[in-house]
Amino acid sequence: MTQQLTLYTAKVRTTLKDEVELALEETKLEYTRFEIDLQNKPEWYAPLVNPASKVPALAYGGPVVDPSQPSPESEKITESLVLIEFVADLTGKLLPKDPVQRAKVRFFVDTVSNTIGPAFGASVLRGEPVTKILDAIEKIQNLLPAEGYAVGSDFTTADIALVPFLARLEVVLKNDFGAFEEGTGPKAFEELSSEPKFARYRKYIADVKARDSYKKTFDEVMRILFSCLKILSLL
Numbered sequence: 001m002t003q004q005l006t007l008y009t010a011k012v013r014t015t016l017k018d019e020v021e022l023a024l025e026e027t028k029l030e031y032t033r034f035e036i037d038l039q040n041k042p043e044w045y046a047p048l049v050n051p052a053s054k055v056p057a058l059a060y061g062g063p064v065v066d067p068s069q070p071s072p073e074s075e076k077i078t079e080s081l082v083l084i085e086f087v088a089d090l091t092g093k094l095l096p097k098d099p100v101q102r103a104k105v106r107f108f109v110d111t112v113s114n115t116i117g118p119a120f121g122a123s124v125l126r127g128e129p130v131t132k133i134l135d136a137i138e139k140i141q142n143l144l145p146a147e148g149y150a151v152g153s154d155f156t157t158a159d160i161a162l163v164p165f166l167a168r169l170e171v172v173l174k175n176d177f178g179a180f181e182e183g184t185g186p187k188a189f190e191e192l193s194s195e196p197k198f199a200r201y202r203k204y205i206a207d208v209k210a211r212d213s214y215k216k217t218f219d220e221v222m223r224i225l226f227s228c229l230k231i232l233s234l235l
C-alpha cells in the first residue's frame, strides 16, 4: 500500500506546481494538499520541508500529521521534475516501460523546456513578438504522433510537461494578457483556433481537456487569477 503523501503547493498558479498536481491527479494517488503562502511563508517550511523554501514539495511516508507540523519521519522530496518521476515510480504510470518510448518521452520533455518555456517567457513576460509562441507550438506540434498524446496512446510525463503551458495560452492570448504588443495576443489565438496548420495542435488540446485530471487542475477562475498576478508581477 502506498504511504501517506502530502503535497506542499501554493494557491497561485505556476507551471511547476501544476505539473506535479497534474501527475498526482492522473495517477489517482491519494494525497493531502497544503498551500504555502509564497508572499508570507511559514517559518517552519524551510527547516522542516524544503531548505530551498520553494514549492512544490512532497512529504512521503511517516505518520499522518497536520501538514503544518511535518514529521521528521517522512521523506521530503523536492524539485518538480524529481517529484513527477517519483509519482511515476510509485504508481508504474506516466512512463512507458519500453526504453525507446522512455527516451522519446524524455526527448519531448527536453524539447518543451527548450522551446515553449523560453518562448512563453520571452513574449508574455518580456514583450517579444507573440510569433515566438506560435513558432514554438509549431515545433512541438511537429513532434506529436498522428493521434493520441505526446508520444502515443498513453498520457505520460511528456504531456505533463506541456499541458500547463498550453492551459495558460488560451487565457493569455485570448485576453491579450502579456507584455507582447497590444492586440497581437487575440490575433495569435485566432490563428491557433482556425488555421489548418494548427489542426493537430487543436485536436491534442481537445483530447487533453477531456481528461478529468485537466478539469481538476485547471479551472478557469484560477487560470485567470494566475494571469492577473503575473501581469501585476506578483509572482
Ligand SMILES: N[C@@H](CCC(=O)N[C@@H](CS)C(=O)NCC(=O)O)C(=O)O
Pocket: 014, 015, 016, 017, 038, 053, 054, 055, 056, 078, 079, 080, 081
Ligand atoms: N527548481 C524548482 C523551482 C521551484 C520554484 O521556483 N518554485 C516557485 C513557485 S513555481 C517558488 O516556490 N517560489 C517562491 C520563492 O522562490 O520564494 C522546481 O522545479 O521545483
